[in-house]
Amino acid sequence: MEKAADPKGVCLVIGAGDGLxxxxxxxxxxxxxxxxxxxxxxxxxxLEALAVEIRAQGGIAHSFGVDARTEADMTALFDDIEARxxxxxxxxxxxxxxxxxxxxxxxxxxxxxxxxxxxFAGFLAGREAARVMGPRGHGSILFTGAxxxxxxxxxxAAFAAAKAGLxxxxxxxxxxxxxxxxxxxxVVVDGAIDGVFTRSNRADVETLLSDxxxxxxxxxxxxxxxxHGQQRSAWTHELDLRPWTERW
Amino acid sequence: MEKAADPKGVCLVIGAGDGLxxxxxxxxxxxxxxxxxxxxxxxxxxLEALAVEIRAQGGIAHSFGVDARTEADMTALFDDIEARxxxxxxxxxxxxxxxxxxxxxxxxxxxxxxxxxxxFAGFLAGREAARVMGPRGHGSILFTGAxxxxxxxxxxAAFAAAKAGLxxxxxxxxxxxxxxxxxxxxVVVDGAIDGVFTRSNRADVETLLSDxxxxxxxxxxxxxxxxHGQQRSAWTHELDLRPWTERW
Amino acid sequence: MEKAADPKGVCLVIGAGDGLxxxxxxxxxxxxxxxxxxxxxxxxxxLEALAVEIRAQGGIAHSFGVDARTEADMTALFDDIEARxxxxxxxxxxxxxxxxxxxxxxxxxxxxxxxxxxxFAGFLAGREAARVMGPRGHGSILFTGAxxxxxxxxxxAAFAAAKAGLxxxxxxxxxxxxxxxxxxxxVVVDGAIDGVFTRSNRADVETLLSDxxxxxxxxxxxxxxxxHGQQRSAWTHELDLRPWTERW
Amino acid sequence: MEKAADPKGVCLVIGAGDGLxxxxxxxxxxxxxxxxxxxxxxxxxxLEALAVEIRAQGGIAHSFGVDARTEADMTALFDDIEARxxxxxxxxxxxxxxxxxxxxxxxxxxxxxxxxxxxFAGFLAGREAARVMGPRGHGSILFTGAxxxxxxxxxxAAFAAAKAGLxxxxxxxxxxxxxxxxxxxxVVVDGAIDGVFTRSNRADVETLLSDxxxxxxxxxxxxxxxxHGQQRSAWTHELDLRPWTERW
Numbered sequence: 001m002e003k004a005a006d007p008k009g010v011c012l013v014i015g016a017g018d019g020l021x022x023x024x025x026x027x028x029x030x031x032x033x034x035x036x037x038x039x040x041x042x043x044x045x046x047l048e049a050l051a052v053e054i055r056a057q058g059g060i061a062h063s064f065g066v067d068a069r070t071e072a073d074m075t076a077l078f079d080d081i082e083a084r085x086x087x088x089x090x091x092x093x094x095x096x097x098x099x100x101x102x103x104x105x106x107x108x109x110x111x112x113x114x115x116x117x118x119x120f121a122g123f124l125a126g127r128e129a130a131r132v133m134g135p136r137g138h139g140s141i142l143f144t145g146a147x148x149x150x151x152x153x154x155x156x157a158a159f160a161a162a163k164a165g166l167x168x169x170x171x172x173x174x175x176x177x178x179x180x181x182x183x184x185x186x187v188v189v190d191g192a193i194d195g196v197f198t199r200s201n202r203a204d205v206e207t208l209l210s211d212x213x214x215x216x217x218x219x220x221x222x223x224x225x226x227x228h229g230q231q232r233s234a235w236t237h238e239l240d241l242r243p244w245t246e247r248w
Numbered sequence: 249m250e251k252a253a254d255p256k257g258v259c260l261v262i263g264a265g266d267g268l269x270x271x272x273x274x275x276x277x278x279x280x281x282x283x284x285x286x287x288x289x290x291x292x293x294x295l296e297a298l299a300v301e302i303r304a305q306g307g308i309a310h311s312f313g314v315d316a317r318t319e320a321d322m323t324a325l326f327d328d329i330e331a332r333x334x335x336x337x338x339x340x341x342x343x344x345x346x347x348x349x350x351x352x353x354x355x356x357x358x359x360x361x362x363x364x365x366x367x368f369a370g371f372l373a374g375r376e377a378a379r380v381m382g383p384r385g386h387g388s389i390l391f392t393g394a395x396x397x398x399x400x401x402x403x404x405a406a407f408a409a410a411k412a413g414l415x416x417x418x419x420x421x422x423x424x425x426x427x428x429x430x431x432x433x434x435v436v437v438d439g440a441i442d443g444v445f446t447r448s449n450r451a452d453v454e455t456l457l458s459d460x461x462x463x464x465x466x467x468x469x470x471x472x473x474x475x476h477g478q479q480r481s482a483w484t485h486e487l488d489l490r491p492w493t494e495r496w
Numbered sequence: 497m498e499k500a501a502d503p504k505g506v507c508l509v510i511g512a513g514d515g516l517x518x519x520x521x522x523x524x525x526x527x528x529x530x531x532x533x534x535x536x537x538x539x540x541x542x543l544e545a546l547a548v549e550i551r552a553q554g555g556i557a558h559s560f561g562v563d564a565r566t567e568a569d570m571t572a573l574f575d576d577i578e579a580r581x582x583x584x585x586x587x588x589x590x591x592x593x594x595x596x597x598x599x600x601x602x603x604x605x606x607x608x609x610x611x612x613x614x615x616f617a618g619f620l621a622g623r624e625a626a627r628v629m630g631p632r633g634h635g636s637i638l639f640t641g642a643x644x645x646x647x648x649x650x651x652x653a654a655f656a657a658a659k660a661g662l663x664x665x666x667x668x669x670x671x672x673x674x675x676x677x678x679x680x681x682x683v684v685v686d687g688a689i690d691g692v693f694t695r696s697n698r699a700d701v702e703t704l705l706s707d708x709x710x711x712x713x714x715x716x717x718x719x720x721x722x723x724h725g726q727q728r729s730a731w732t733h734e735l736d737l738r739p740w741t742e743r744w
Numbered sequence: 745m746e747k748a749a750d751p752k753g754v755c756l757v758i759g760a761g762d763g764l765x766x767x768x769x770x771x772x773x774x775x776x777x778x779x780x781x782x783x784x785x786x787x788x789x790x791l792e793a794l795a796v797e798i799r800a801q802g803g804i805a806h807s808f809g810v811d812a813r814t815e816a817d818m819t820a821l822f823d824d825i826e827a828r829x830x831x832x833x834x835x836x837x838x839x840x841x842x843x844x845x846x847x848x849x850x851x852x853x854x855x856x857x858x859x860x861x862x863x864f865a866g867f868l869a870g871r872e873a874a875r876v877m878g879p880r881g882h883g884s885i886l887f888t889g890a891x892x893x894x895x896x897x898x899x900x901a902a903f904a905a906a907k908a909g910l911x912x913x914x915x916x917x918x919x920x921x922x923x924x925x926x927x928x929x930x931v932v933v934d935g936a937i938d939g940v941f942t943r944s945n946r947a948d949v950e951t952l953l954s955d956x957x958x959x960x961x962x963x964x965x966x967x968x969x970x971x972h973g974q975q976r977s978a979w980t981h982e983l984d985l986r987p988w989t990e991r992w
Contacts, residue, residue: 071603071604102672103622103623103626103668103669103672103673104623104626104627104630106619106623107567108567108616108619108620111616111619112616115611115615115616115661119611119657119661120604120607120608120611123602123604123607123653123654123657124604126599126653127599127600127602127653130599130600131600134600148664151664151667152663152664152665152666152667152668152669152670152671153667153668153671154668154671154672155668155672156668157619157622157623157664157665157668157669157672158619160664160665160667160668161615161619161661161662161664161665161668162661163664164660164661164663164664165611165615165657165658165660165661165664166657167648167660168644168647168648168653168656168657168659168660168661169648169653169656169657170648171647171648171649171656172599172648172649172650172651172652172653172656172657173599173648173653174648175495175496175648175649175650176598176599176650176651176653177599178492178493178494179492179493181492183492212479212480212481213481214481215481215482216479216481216482219478219479219481219482220482222482223478223482223484226474230467230471231460231464231467232460232491232492233460233461233462233463233464233467233491233492234463234464234467234468234470234471234489234490234491235489235490235491235492236471236487236488236489237488237490238487238488239484239486239487239488240484240485240486240487241482241483241484242482242483242485243480243481243482243483244426244427244429244431244480244481244483245426245427246426247423248423319851319852350920351870351871351874351916351917351920351921352871352874352875352878354867354871355815356815356864356867356868359864359867360864363859363863363864363909367859367905367909368852368855368856368859371850371852371855371901371902371905372852374847374901375847375848375850375901378847378848379848382848396912399912399915400911400912400913400914400915400916400917400918400919401915401916401919402916402919402920403916403920404916405867405870405871405912405913405916405917405920406867408912408913408915408916409863409867409909409910409912409913409916410909411912412908412909412911412912413859413863413905413906413908413909413912414905415896415908416892416895416896416901416904416905416907416908416909417896417901417904417905418896419895419896419897419904420847420896420897420898420899420900420901420904420905421847421896421901422896423896423897423898424846424847424898424899424901425847671991671992674988674989674990675988675989677988679988708975708976708977709977710977711977711978712975712977712978715974715975715977715978716978718978719974719978719980722970726963726967727956727960727963728956728987728988729956729957729958729959729960729963729987729988730959730960730963730964730966730967730985730986730987731985731986731987731988732967732983732984732985733984733986734983734984735980735982735983735984736980736981736982736983737978737979737980738978738979738981739976739977739978739979740922740923740925740927740976740977740979741922741923742922743919744919
């Protein structure tokens with residue numbers, strides 16, 4: 001009764017996978033936001049499992065199988081959420097697409113796919129968020145960055161091009177939308193994150209985790225909630241996050 | 249049992265003036281840290297007034313008139329706090345020294361004074377903090393930066409040289425001390441801060457404040473407390489802070 | 497007979513338009529390189545006029561109407577040049593695509609077109625250059641950047657995303673190809689360049705030119721030739737270029 | 745005809761040691777500039793040997809034993825050169841002071857000495873150059889930077905603070921002096937340079953040199969001459985230089 005009509009706006013997490021995206025969704029749900037979570041249709045079972053987990057913790061969760069690279073689908077998603085669930089207050093873009101190929105071995109297809117997922121979809125998310133939040137004059141748009149957002153390394157032409165592009169979108173959006181009351185931030189996640197990918201590629205994950213030597217999704221997620229909570233006299237546009245032992 | 253009353257380590261704020269430094273001290277005091285605050289001896293009355301204010305709010309505060317540019321004084325300050333008050337858990341370096349002169353009009357004296365206050369004193373603070381925290385393997389060292397930390401503008405050769413130097417110290421310290429368990433962060437404050445200086449230079453401060461168009465010290469300070477609270481699997485080294493309407 | 501076996505390798509300029517690209521082609525031709533110049537098929541007349549101009553100055557020029565965004569066409573272009581004209585020694589990617597739209601007004605189509613021209617085509621150029629130069633262990637790959645390569649501004653989400661992506665490609669390529677003997681550089685052109693676009697948008701071009709207040713294509717081009725001539729013990733990866741009066 | 749005797753203005757190289765500084769002086773002398781070279785008084789024999797070498801190659805050289813950290817000495821140096829030798833056209837600041845100490849092991853004395861040599865002296869050089877060049881509205885001021893100019897690494901708090909400060913001075917000076925017709929540039933030398941220091945610290949210098957794996961002073965110096973020669977419609981403020989095999 002006391003939370004009459006739900007005082008907190010809807011949070012949408014685009015790319016709510018098993019690692020960071022899921023943790024971000026759970027963190028905003030714990031903070032009292034109804035959350036909308038998306039993954040590609042082929043991962044809908046896992047997405048729904050995340051929704052169930054959030055609901056079991058007392059949160060509100062809606063799952064959407066969406067191809068974030070399709071303009072019409074993204075526009076429809078935002079319209080649907082605004083119409084059926086409520087006004088969007090937080091939009092998080094969290095789709096990654098890390099691949100590693102030598103330059104000559106990078107096909108046009110790979111280069112394009114990585115860009116579609118990590119950059120173009122982020123543009124669509126930011127633009128749609130700006131579209132619905134703009135007239136209201138408040139809300140937060142948060143982008144997940146990576147080490148490659150800041151510089152290109154050998155083997156990472158495709159990934160770095162996409163992540164650097166996403167960062168440029170975040171900067172352009174921040175400068176345009178800030179004075180309209182919308183907080184745009186970019187989080188540079190610099191290091192391995194605990195999750196399915198890391199667990200399948202490194203034998204020592206448990207040891208690293210017990211000693212905090214890899215990034216814990218919940219700890220990263222807490223910063224997204226913090227950023228959204230910043231009062232508008234002191235907004236952060238960019239912060240980096242890395243484990244204490246990371247070399248950089 | 250003996251630490252029952254005070255579970256949190258000591259926080260030292262070097263440069264606890266009327267604006268940001270005072271707000272940082274109050275924020276850490278509210279968070280349960282005994283705070284030690286310093287200013288130059290000639291500002292001791294104002295410093296003691298800040299201590300009285302902190303105590304009135306239920307906090308613990310100790311004031312020190314210290315010349316932060318003097319190596320022996322800084323070493324003695326850290327030793328004194330460790331011996332009499334308790335182990336330092338947070339050290340904040342917050343001395344600024346903004347001046348504006350054309351290059352030819354900048355005297356060696358001005359250039360040196362600005363460096364002593366904004367860079368050299370920051371080195372001493374960081375080094376002394378590393379000295380006492382290093383063997384314990386935990387603690388936070390937080391530096392206040394500015395727009396000039398990131399690039400030099402016409403008229404700001406002295407200030408930008410000092411602030412860029414301080415940022416380089418923070419980066420060096422972070423890379424050296426991170427793997428020892430000590431969190432080093434640099435906060436880029438990009439915009440005018442409410443305080444005596446701004447109030448005496450701008451007629452429209454109240455209007456700007458009511459609309460959040462200048463940085464509010466309490467809002468900035470909250471980020472210092474947040475940084476100290478970050479769990480070591482996900483530490484931020486640098487974040488920026490600016491009002492929503494700031495052009496950058 | 498006198499140019500026995502042609503001592504200088506072929507220079508390919510992708511995007512040899514009326515302004516900078518043409519000037520770069522002429523500069524390398526004056527420096528003794530046979531030059532291959534490309535534009536889209538629809539600009540073939542202007543491209544051929546450039547070739548005629550280069551030949552009139554005693555240079556060797558071959559023009560190619562190529563869609564630089566098409567993988568097969570780019571691969572065929574490089575193979576064709578290597579087979580018919582000679583080994584590529586310098587490849588310059590100079591296609592721009594500056595547009596300005598508010599974020600909400602930026603269509604997926606515009607965002608994609610800008611990326612295809614300014615980023616994806618640059619990837620193809622860099623990759624193909626790496627493919628043919630790699631086994632020989634020498635050559636230069638030069639990319640034209642812009643202010644937007646370094647940061648996103650309001651209205652430039654599409655352009656900045658593409659240019660930041662191109663810069664990330666250049667960095668990745670430099671780190672991968674440098675140790676293979678191939679010099680990769682990125683030139684940040686920061687300011688208006690004299691040319692058709694500037695002349696049609698600003699009434700004061702002649703005044704600006706007479707006072708060197710806008711970038712002169714020949715002066716920019718000289719830096720590309722300089723970069724290619726750097727001996728490998730001291731290679732530049734990035735330099736900026738702006739008129740003396742530019743604010744930055 | 746009237747400028748027959750000496751068409752080029754005086755070049756002053758502050759910090760003309762055995763490595764890069766000497767090579768810069770020789771390069772400007774070869775380019776037709778009378779050169780003034782300075783080192784500390786205790787290295788005057790070596791400095792005079794450099795002057796002799798320059799004269800043997802047909803150049804004009806004047807050597808000055810100067811403490812570049814002393815304001816009065818620097819002012820006197822510039823006045824003396826302007827009065828006795830001719831108007832300064834190029835001023836190069838090339839004093840380094842690389843040291844490596846852990847943060848806690850860095851004394852205030854070391855930190856200050858490094859700053860005096862690498863940052864404060866650079867400020868004096870830039871200011872004095874601005875003073876004499878400003879009224880004439882032309883000339884170049886060139887600063888030697890290093891990897892540490894861009895970021896602080898463990899063990900390099902003192903060096904990075906000084907070099908980052910010097911870079912901030914160069915940026916401030918460029919923005920102030922550019923519109924007055926004076927070209928200010930900063931050269932980021934990223935890698936080991938051949939010279940006495942490197943030769944005494946590495947056993948494999950000859951091998952590295954023969955394969956261009958360390959920076960050759962003459963090759964670096966050529967870029968200083970190039971920067972001075974840039975026409976004012978396209979000035980570079982910063983470029984990096986590193987060997988082809990360098991990891992970065």
